[in-house]
Amino acid sequence: MGRVSSAERRAALVRAALRVIHRDGVNGATTRAIVSEAGMSLASFHYAFRSRDEMIREVIAFVVQDEQRVSLEALDPDADIRSAVRAGMHAYFDLLRAHPSREQALQELVQYSLRTPGLEHLPRAQYASYFHTARVLLERGAEVTGVEWSLPIEQLARILIAITDGLTIAWLADRDDEAAGRLIDFAADTIGALAVSRPLVPREVN
Template sequence: MNRLPVAERREQLIEAALAVASRDGIDAATVRAVAAEAGVSLGVVHYCFQDKDELLRAMAHAITSANLERSLGELPLEATDPESVIESVIDALWTGIRESRGPQLLSYELTTSSLRHAELNQVAIEQYRGQWAAAEQVLDLVERSAHVSWSVPRGTLARTIVAVVDGFSLAWLVDGDSEAARNGLQGFGRFLATVAIPASLEADAAATLA
């Protein structure tokens, strides 16, 4: 095999761990399986990572980042009325989820594992801090492109968004009913629209005054 500087080898092993764990579950991501997936001999893993836990933490960090990029990457916004903006945002979000079943399931496995094993202590809370922040960014986006503000505190609303997406995603992982998940999320989107108050009047007035 070709020699690599340790930093690049780490990235490769993280990718391999992600592939194994997404495909076969977190329990299948043994040191040996990861080494085999990367086409590397056993000792390399312990040369690049002190622990198996350090590898898992790095993998968790990687998948969390990937999830956030996927959530915020697309978002084509053309419409301006709140209902349409929210609908298209949810559609893009849900499409991203349903196309990554393995990583999605792995995320929940990581969350529960983190809550049980002290070595992965910070993983779960980092996942959710990231998701809550991402949800707030989505709220910002809708605010700006639909010219609305929210009648509910942003933090509360962001937490609700994450909870609802989590809940429907989990149910979809179990029974595979994509239509039910999509419909449920769109129903939540219509609720979201009811707590969006048109800010055009006050905003325009403020802009005019300035």
């Protein structure tokens, strides 16, 4: 590999790690396997990351940030809240269909970390990033459609992530696009029903 920046090196290693985890599982995602997949030297890995733990956190952040980006881009300021939720979830689903191995790798990371002593903190951090992304999307959706949420945003974010988790696992298992679409419609109806119109602010009278 030619001369690349630190950011490019990190991104290449993250993409390689996702491929290795999908192909060989988390146990097989050693630093040597990852650098071999990326076409780099072991020294390149240690130049980019201080530890495998740090690299795994970067893998999670890479995927979650991409999900947030496509979902935010799908928000239409002229849409109602149900349509906004539906569009955001469809944007996520399109990304899932395009890169199923990425989501499968994240699912495996959760299960592996939960049963591996010393890695119990990783699932907590992974889901904290999911909940943060859900809060951002719900807050932005409410802002652009002129509504407020009838439940605390933290509670609503957990509901959205629970539905999205179910959608992801079920689709990875059966690849049933129509069933996934019906679940997205149900989620949009359910979450949309939890929105209320934002009260009008009285205009000052001179």
